[in-house]
Amino acid sequence: MNKPSDTFPEYRALDEKSVAGFVSQIQTVRETLGGSPETWGAREVGDGNLNLVFIVTGTKGAVVVKQALPYVRCVGEAWALPLERAYFENEALTEEAKFVPHLLPQRYHYDSKLAAIVMEFLSPHIILRKGFIQGIRYPRLAADIAEFMAQTLFKTSDLYLGAATKKQRMAIFCRNTELCKITEELVFTDPYRIAKLNRWTTPQLDDIAEKFRQDGPLKTAAQRLKLKFLTTAEALIHGDLHSGSIMATPEDTRVIDPEFAFYGPMGFDSGAVIGNLLLAFFSQEGHESSPGQRKEYRAWLLQTIEETWNRFEQRFLELWQENASGDAYHASLFADPVSSEALATEQRNYLRRLFHDSVGFAGVKMIRRILGLAHVEDLEAIKDPDLRARCERKALRLGRLLVIESESFSTITEVTAAARQEYSHHES
Amino acid sequence: MNKPSDTFPEYRALDEKSVAGFVSQIQTVRETLGGSPETWGAREVGDGNLNLVFIVTGTKGAVVVKQALPYVRCVGEAWALPLERAYFENEALTEEAKFVPHLLPQRYHYDSKLAAIVMEFLSPHIILRKGFIQGIRYPRLAADIAEFMAQTLFKTSDLYLGAATKKQRMAIFCRNTELCKITEELVFTDPYRIAKLNRWTTPQLDDIAEKFRQDGPLKTAAQRLKLKFLTTAEALIHGDLHSGSIMATPEDTRVIDPEFAFYGPMGFDSGAVIGNLLLAFFSQEGHESSPGQRKEYRAWLLQTIEETWNRFEQRFLELWQENASGDAYHASLFADPVSSEALATEQRNYLRRLFHDSVGFAGVKMIRRILGLAHVEDLEAIKDPDLRARCERKALRLGRLLVIESESFSTITEVTAAARQEYSHHES
Numbered sequence: 077m078n079k080p081s082d083t084f085p086e087y088r089a090l091d092e093k094s095v096a097g098f099v100s101q102i103q104t105v106r107e108t109l110g111g112s113p114e115t116w117g118a119r120e121v122g123d124g125n126l127n128l129v130f131i132v133t134g135t136k137g138a139v140v141v142k143q144a145l146p147y148v149r150c151v152g153e154a155w156a157l158p159l160e161r162a163y164f165e166n167e168a169l170t171e172e173a174k175f176v177p178h179l180l181p182q183r184y185h186y187d188s189k190l191a192a193i194v195m196e197f198l199s200p201h202i203i204l205r206k207g208f209i210q211g212i213r214y215p216r217l218a219a220d221i222a223e224f225m226a227q228t229l230f231k232t233s234d235l236y237l238g239a240a241t242k243k244q245r246m247a248i249f250c251r252n253t254e255l256c257k258i259t260e261e262l263v264f265t266d267p268y269r270i271a272k273l274n275r276w277t278t279p280q281l282d283d284i285a286e287k288f289r290q291d292g293p294l295k296t297a298a299q300r301l302k303l304k305f306l307t308t309a310e311a312l313i314h315g316d317l318h319s320g321s322i323m324a325t326p327e328d329t330r331v332i333d334p335e336f337a338f339y340g341p342m343g344f345d346s347g348a349v350i351g352n353l354l355l356a357f358f359s360q361e362g363h364e365s366s367p368g369q370r371k372e373y374r375a376w377l378l379q380t381i382e383e384t385w386n387r388f389e390q391r392f393l394e395l396w397q398e399n400a401s402g403d404a405y406h407a408s409l410f411a412d413p414v415s416s417e418a419l420a421t422e423q424r425n426y427l428r429r430l431f432h433d434s435v436g437f438a439g440v441k442m443i444r445r446i447l448g449l450a451h452v453e454d455l456e457a458i459k460d461p462d463l464r465a466r467c468e469r470k471a472l473r474l475g476r477l478l479v480i481e482s483e484s485f486s487t488i489t490e491v492t493a494a495a496r497q498e499y500s501h502h503e504s
Numbered sequence: 505m506n507k508p509s510d511t512f513p514e515y516r517a518l519d520e521k522s523v524a525g526f527v528s529q530i531q532t533v534r535e536t537l538g539g540s541p542e543t544w545g546a547r548e549v550g551d552g553n554l555n556l557v558f559i560v561t562g563t564k565g566a567v568v569v570k571q572a573l574p575y576v577r578c579v580g581e582a583w584a585l586p587l588e589r590a591y592f593e594n595e596a597l598t599e600e601a602k603f604v605p606h607l608l609p610q611r612y613h614y615d616s617k618l619a620a621i622v623m624e625f626l627s628p629h630i631i632l633r634k635g636f637i638q639g640i641r642y643p644r645l646a647a648d649i650a651e652f653m654a655q656t657l658f659k660t661s662d663l664y665l666g667a668a669t670k671k672q673r674m675a676i677f678c679r680n681t682e683l684c685k686i687t688e689e690l691v692f693t694d695p696y697r698i699a700k701l702n703r704w705t706t707p708q709l710d711d712i713a714e715k716f717r718q719d720g721p722l723k724t725a726a727q728r729l730k731l732k733f734l735t736t737a738e739a740l741i742h743g744d745l746h747s748g749s750i751m752a753t754p755e756d757t758r759v760i761d762p763e764f765a766f767y768g769p770m771g772f773d774s775g776a777v778i779g780n781l782l783l784a785f786f787s788q789e790g791h792e793s794s795p796g797q798r799k800e801y802r803a804w805l806l807q808t809i810e811e812t813w814n815r816f817e818q819r820f821l822e823l824w825q826e827n828a829s830g831d832a833y834h835a836s837l838f839a840d841p842v843s844s845e846a847l848a849t850e851q852r853n854y855l856r857r858l859f860h861d862s863v864g865f866a867g868v869k870m871i872r873r874i875l876g877l878a879h880v881e882d883l884e885a886i887k888d889p890d891l892r893a894r895c896e897r898k899a900l901r902l903g904r905l906l907v908i909e910s911e912s913f914s915t916i917t918e919v920t921a922a923a924r925q926e927y928s929h930h931e932s
Contacts, residue, residue: 234731234734234735239684239734242734243678243679243681244679244681247675247679250672250678251671251672253667253668253671253672256667260667260831265834265836268837269837290840292847293846295838295843296833296846296850299833299834300850302833303662306667306670306832307662307737307738307832308735308736308737309735309736309737310735404731404734404735405724405727405731406693406727409693409723409727410723415723417720418720418721418723418724419720419724421724422724422727422728
């Protein structure tokens with residue numbers, strides 16, 4: 077593995093004109109696109125917060141070029157951000173590809189000079205979040221995301237790896253501090269204080285935003301989760317596993333964009349999935365063509381939350397039972413039947429602690445999308461501010477409950493029941 | 505800060521003849537020793553498990569040279585160990601010296617070619633463990649060790665540092681894997697399985713050693729602590745803070761030997777202190793010139809445990825209240841009186857969690873010194889094997905209780921009460 081250079085002296089931002097020339101140097105890309113580079117088309121389609129994204133189209137096919145910009149795209153050049161994040165994204169994709177290649181876009185090239193990754197153009201996949209807004213069902217989603225999380229989290233953890241191997245990888249990602257800092261501030265801190273970049277549906281949510289800023293128990297609980305984010309190096313986590321980082325069709329699921337990856341708490345990934353599915357749930361009311369039209373879809377979303385967690389838990393335990401090769405809970409200690417029984421109990425306790433972490437992280441992830449800088453299209457797409465605020469208020473109330481009472485939830489069905497209750501509570 | 509070289513091409517082990525020539529190249533050492541190098545005397549005094557230690561004496565004074573060997577001294581050349589540990593020790597000493605220089609030996613020179621540190625000859629200090637065997641009281645000990653732990657743990661944590669600074673330092677110590685591996689195996693794993701290097705007072709303790717190897721709940725609890733050791737990067741910990749790593753007089757205390765340092769769980773240091781004081785407590789019976797002769801000294805040891813924890817807790821909280829400059833529990837969120845009150849509650853909860861960690865780590869530290877490879881002089885010095893085994897069995901029983909029931913202890917006085925009870929239980 078190469079170390080990233082500290083500077084990118086040959087960096088230049090690509091544009092729709094130059095991008096074809098860049099990818100034409102890559103043999104596999106030429107084969108994928110077909111025809112001569114002069115005939116290729118290119119358009120910039122990035123709608124995320126940070127990067128340039130191009131689709132380059134030839135006679136036979138298309139590829140995607142994702143290039144880091146030296147600043148935060150959604151804020152502007154004033155907020156500098158290191159190009160090196162493309163290196164970390166590529167490292168994380170390399171690691172994930174060892175375990176779940178079928179759940180990732182195929183990569184053709186990583187360019188360390190331009191901080192760019194050239195990869196598969198996924199079609200007819202759309203960003204999962206957009207699918208949720210349209211009310212599309214994804215029958216494979218729960219199983220695929222559960223598999224992605226179980227494989228990537230278990231197999232980069234001390235349950236699977238020797239300590240030296242893990243620490244060596246951890247040291248690399250210790251340097252992804254700028255991206256971690258975005259999470260530390262935007263997820264765990266800014267929504268709970270006056271911050272220049274915060275916004276919310278105003279004046280409808282002014283009262284609850286102010287209440288949250290004065291809510292001592294909520295703030296200490298959110299900061300306790302932040303401490304966990306800062307200190308707990310359990311596994312190489314994706315770090316941004318929301319429904320905007322997943323591209324899907326009803327038949328296929330791919331996880332993209334792991335530039336926030338580092339060795340952190342596993343529950344941050346599972347919490348991101350749960351929290352964003354809950355945001356999708358609460359936003360449905362704003363997407364109904366007639367009252368109640370999305371009722372069954374709402375039920376499907378909650379069912380997907382339950383299925384995702386339950387399958388994740390099951391797969392994680394299976395992987396552990398089949399591959400207990402790590403230094404933690406060393407297999408040599410648990411060979412006899414009595415000890416093996418004790419380990420099984422401990423494994424259930426491990427998953428219970430992970431569940432509590434996930435619930436708490438789900439809560440802060442929901443709150444930051446409504447009171448902080450970066451919002452989600454699920455809610456932003458609701459044009460009527462009163463309607464949007466009604467959805468958002470419910471999500472905020474549940475989010476607060478998940479953060480403060482995370483340990484009082486024993487099962488995922490208690491979480492979905494709380495969501496249902498919060499939804500109805502305001503309906504009546 | 506320089507990166508250590510991966511190899512030490514110019515390394516040679518020093519001996520009593522060559523060490524004077526080596527230190528004569530260092531200006532401050534020449535001044536400290538006085539006279540000409542030909543008149544200096546040198547002797548090797550290392551009685552630890554890993555390194556060479558020389559005292560070089562001149563007409564005016566003396567210095568200590570600690571040099572890493574490329575293998576584990578107490579095992580032999582078959583167990584290779586990287587010389588780089590001298591680099592990590594020097595890095596840790598540099599960090600500690602920012603906060604508690606008065607509790608460390610003064611350093612004159614770090615030699616990256618010879619993996620050697622030249623430092624103050626402490627006199628009339630003796631290794632604290634030897635003082636405990638002699639029944640010496642150290643009125644300053646509790647306050648000094650509490651201060652050492654509070655300063656070094658708090659000020660290298662996310663409560664004090666910004667995340668990027670902390671991660672940068674953490675990445676360096678991620679490479680101290682070989683020393684961490686010693687702890688991972690000898691403390692958390694080997695005592696609970698058949699391992700070639702294990703030994704214990706036999707046949708007296710054969711039954712309890714076997715029982716521990718079959719004790720499912722004990723083994724899962726010990727491995728849960730190991731997982732914490734592997735995943736929790738709370739602060740730069742000393743990593744080996746037992747009574748053999750402290751040199752003391754009744755008036756002065758110095759902490760030495762942080763070569764096991766890395767970013768780990770704070771409770772591992774406080775647990776090491778508590779566990780080793782408890783071993784001293786249980787060993788006293790073997791050092792009595794007449795029955796009951798050490799009764800008051802035993803009481804002093806328990807009182808020192810209580811005072812160390814209570815002062816540590818108090819100092820840690822004071823430091824936090826005065827220097828809340830870290831990214832965790834960001835001060836900007838807790839300025840108003842209500843939030844400040846919530847933070848105060850959270851700080852008490854934080855210390856309670858740290859206390860539970862400490863109790864658990866104290867327990868595994870006790871057990872490994874009786875059933876594992878490296879024993880302690882407190883117990884080894886007891887010549888009568890029946891008497892020694894009686895002391896050791898009590899320590900093992902308490903150790904097991906601390907590991908399994910760590911969270912059932914609310915205060916340090918409950919721990920010392922359990923020690924007293926375990927001691928008397930077998931007396932009657």
